[in-house]
Amino acid sequence: MTGSTGSTGSGWQVDDLDLASARALVRRAVDKAEQLGLSGGIVVVGASGALLTGSRMDDGGAGGMGRARSKAWIAATQRIPSTAHLHRLGVIAPAVAEGFSRISPEADFPGAGGMPIRVDGRVVAGIAASGSTVSPFFPPGIDRELMIADGQPANPEDLLIAYALEQEYAGQHGDDLARWHATFGEWPAEPPRGVGMATAPAASRQSDLDWCIALADAVIAAAEAAGLPVAVSVVDRRGEPIQHDQMDGAPTGGAYVAEAVAAASALFHAPSGDLAERVEGAGHLLPVAVSALSGGLPVRRDGVVVAGLGVGGPAPFRCHDLAVAALAAFTERG
Known part of the structure; x- marks a missing residue:
């Protein structure tokens, strides 16, 4: 490029x-x-x-x-x-x-x-x-x-x-x-040009990824409206990342925090800011980094936790408020 x-x-x-x-x-x-x-x-x-x-x-x-x-x-x-x-x-x-x-x-x-x-x-x-x-x-x-x-x-x-x-x-x-x-088998004596670099159709079978991107977009929209550049992570229920974005101008540390608070919320089914005791007691046992800073929320579909949402960058209480507002707006839209 x-x-x-x-x-x-x-x-x-x-x-x-x-x-x-x-x-x-x-x-x-x-x-x-x-x-x-x-x-x-x-x-x-x-x-x-x-x-x-x-x-x-x-x-x-x-x-x-x-x-x-x-x-x-x-x-x-x-x-x-x-x-x-x-x-x-x-x-x-x-x-x-x-x-x-x-x-x-x-x-x-x-x-x-x-x-x-x-x-x-x-x-x-x-x-x-x-x-x-x-x-x-x-x-x-x-x-x-x-x-x-x-x-x-x-x-x-x-x-x-x-x-x-x-x-x-x-x-x-x-x-x-x-x-x-x-x-x-044998490479053709007169090989065709091939279609490996031909234009690919837009992906149409990524419903879970597209759902997570839409959730990340909801956070980015809320952050832009508030004038707060952030990093946002959406992880699966094991804490593995599905979608991650760092807005231009966001603090670099926000990327690591967003992942860690999202993972904490996904793994323990609670806002990350409420998990100090569990993170301190069990954090070293987990397969991913977790944090009890505010900014992470569990994400539910049909009442079941399917993901964790994490926001990092500004003060933790601002990240929490952004996550709450964005998740509520996203859920309301369906």
Whole structure:
């Protein structure tokens, strides 16, 4: 991506991609993933290392958002494809590689597939995907021409990222030809151009994700009306992220707080601000980070808790009020 996409900040040190542009990239990736029969998480991390946005597709599976976030963080902050970073880790001294992970906890999964995002030649973010079926391996029954991009063999994960960025396809996961040959047989002597990079129809089978995006949008609308830039997270009942957005100008710490208070509310079925005793007593036992700061609420459908909503950034009581108002308006709309 070049030229037309904006970024936020003053230009001091680094600028991050703006939320609207980051969201558009993720949605393009979702469209292509659905066309390819894939399901997982797609994440954009700013050049500063701040999480900007992420979406987990329906049936995306636990863990995918975390893996994608790690690869996107590497691509954004190291300014190189995560596969190049992975190669470097393999040739330097093991102690150095281990040290990188220790002091870069958001790079715990240094897998291939994360790509830097450039505007006017400058890296402003990184994007990556991972999940239950997002991988370089072909899903069963896929049309072989979908796995050909501009006359070259392609793999699903790298294809959806190249498509999102509107860039020429480049494989990041090793020998695409060998993988194609093992699945489809001999590579054609006169290969077709393929339809891997052809325009994907808008995703239409993401009802849970679309519901969570609408809830996040309700918070963003309430925050804009109040003049308070925030981060908002919607997590499933286990505390795994489904949708995350950080508004332009929001405090960077809000992203971490929003996730943690959303997870606390989802796991314990109560507002996060009411959970100090339980978080203190059981927080170390849980699979995700939780917080008893205000700003998190359980989200119910038909009386059953199905998600957690978290808002972070301004003072906790303001985040709580925003979450309450947005969730009430969203529920009233149905």
